[in-house]
Amino acid sequence: MLDRKYILDHVDEVLQNCERRGVPADVTGLVSKEKERRELLQEVERLNAESNATAKGIGKASPDERAAIVEKGRQLRAAKDDAQRRHDDLEKEILAIQLQIPNLAHPDAPVGHDDQSNLEVRLGKTPIPKFDFKPLDHLVLGEHHDWIDFEGGARTTGNGFYFLKGEIVLLDLALQQFAVNQLVQRGFIPTMTPDLAKDSILEGIGFIPRGESTQIYSLENMDLSLIGTAEITLGGLYAGKTFDESELPLRLCGISHCYRTEAGAAGRASRGLYRVHQFTKVEMFAYTLPEQSDAIHQELLEIECDLFDALGIPYRVVDTATGDLGGPAYRKYDLEAWMPGRGEAGEYGEVTSTSNCTDYQARRLNVRYKKEGEKGTRFVHTLNGTAIALSRALISVLENYQQADKTVKVPEALKPYLPFEVMGTASIL
């Protein structure tokens, strides 16, 4: 959510931003309603002040005077209630518009209406592998070794759910440990978060938990939903808090399951583990001072690059175009890993994403900081980034490290966490 004063003072900029991001919002409606609301607010306050003054002297009034005062108070209250009601209705309408207005975009973010305008900004250290055989996709490999069982998932839970079995489970855990260890070394506080969160927290982060096209599973008769990412719980963790300046930046990482309905997202590009209803993710999250957020955003990106460089997986980094940013992000980078089994001859597929949400989420969740010697409090900035999203990381490892005999080598960086160096030889399982 943008600051209301800022919107009023920068109408043209906000309108242009909505247009560039392809997010329609009735900004001019907000401006006129807000003007009307402020007039009503003054009316309410005037009536309140008068009412306060009227009630004050009643203690030492004679019975006649008392009756007059009560009658006057009654009238004032009726007038106030009426003005207040009109004010509150207006406030609701304004807030509804305000919540639709997306965050501003970083001036360097590429302008464009969709992901076609995303800008490739760099490549990973690992070159795209050359195979002297036709590489398979992860699903073929996974079914061959009985590592991935979508049939079992469908039987027990439904289409889009799966079991991991055998060596791939150890690979999954190794990736988690690798990522968490790297992050702890860099000063991130490791957390395991709830997999459920209140709808109000989801909304604060920028998700819409209920309704037709929601991507969120929610529980019946409760205001709880399954989280789509630990960003939700890590952002909710300090909702309502005022940090001391010295506590920031605060770096957290969270391990959680992630649940997504993926409504209307079926298709060939979603084969196998690429788009599933449940996966595990190690997520980075940071609360920062406003002046720190750009640098921390670069830091999160560097970490994501370092992790995939260390894993020996080729990737490219794209700077996300305005039209593909969604609501909360001010700037977003995606890492797209090379997936040799994807498409006809390999394609890049998104494996991580890091966003600087500036104060957009903090304003909704009311997360502030106080600066020594400064009056008042201001909103923190929040950032998030994927360290490792397990399902897609598994795809990139299986497909890039596969060998002609369908076995899969273990990335050097994961060897400390695994009791084998090659998967699929049936040596230990």
Added chain:
RNA sequence: GGAGAGGUGGCAGAGUGGUCUAAUGCGCGGGUUUGCUAAACCCGUGAUCGGGUAACCGAUCCGCAGGUUCGAAUCCUGUCCUCUCCGCCA
């Protein structure tokens, strides 16, 4: 899940319908006194929103949301959280 107790300013803690729209203490800031520090004494001490060039003025805030009343920290309803005990359970 059941029973009970409680949530008040940075902290502690009083206040159970109108002389205070929050006492008092601690903490914090300033001052007086004073070799220095300390003590003592005096003054001050929040947030949010709105109006005003400004000094300043007004409104709101006692977990949160409603309600009763001319008037609510105080009464009523709902709800969240904390603590104690019981039950259940990995």
